[in-house]
Amino acid sequence: MPAEAVQAGHEARPDRESVDLSGYPDLVVVYLGFRVGTWRGLLALVGIGRGIAGIQREMPEGLLVHEHLVFGLNHIGMRQYWRDFESLEAFTRSEPHRTWWRDFGRDRSGTAFWHEAYRLSGGMEAIYVGLPNPIGLARFAGARKPVGPFMSSRQRLAG
Numbered sequence: 368m369p370a371e372a373v374q375a376g377h378e379a380r381p382d383r384e385s386v387d388l389s390g391y392p393d394l395v396v397v398y399l400g401f402r403v404g405t406w407r408g409l410l411a412l413v414g415i416g417r418g419i420a421g422i423q424r425e426m427p428e429g430l431l432v433h434e435h436l437v438f439g440l441n442h443i444g445m446r447q448y449w450r451d452f453e454s455l456e457a458f459t460r461s462e463p464h465r466t467w468w469r470d471f472g473r474d475r476s477g478t479a480f481w482h483e484a485y486r487l488s489g490g491m492e493a494i495y496v497g498l499p500n501p502i503g504l505a506r507f508a509g510a511r512k513p514v515g516p517f518m519s520s521r522q523r524l525a526g
Contacts, residue, residue: 391431393451394487398436400444402498405477412443412478418463419445427461429454452486456521471496484520492523 388394403409423433429450436444449455458464471480479497483504493504494513516522 388487391450392488395449395452395455396485397447397455397482398444399482400438400442402442402479404479408477411476418467427458486524490524492520
């Protein structure tokens with residue numbers, strides 16, 4: 368665009384870009400949320416924050432990107448891009464994630480948690496624990512208890 372047009376108040380069109388995901392055929396995107404409902408939950412969030420900082424410092428095998436998100440004053444989250452589901456699953460079964468999830472199941476400390484996972488190769492799944500209102504996929508899709516063959520993320524992705 369000519370300089371005169373920019374000076375006259377017309378901005379140049381922004382560059383448009385997309386991404387080439389051909390090098391990541393097994394990519395998995397995970398959104399995670401943590402909602403604080405009590406003062407005790409705020410303390411739990413501080414503890415989890417330390418663990419998340421460690422994940423960012425040490426970047427587990429297969430984690431490509433970790434980004435923080437804010438959904439509201441008492442609702443934070445993150446988005447993670449994983450090379451493949453196997454890497455994500457290996458992380459969730461290792462420390463510190465395994466201990467955190469076990470402890471959370473025993474005592475939520477006034478918090479709620481959710482995640483949604485999307486595979487480039489197909490499939491989506493979600494889990495919601497202790498939320499006062501449906502969010503994400505749960506706002507339009509019917510509820511289903513995560514029991515039996517529907518207990519793990521891998522099994523939910525399979526359908």
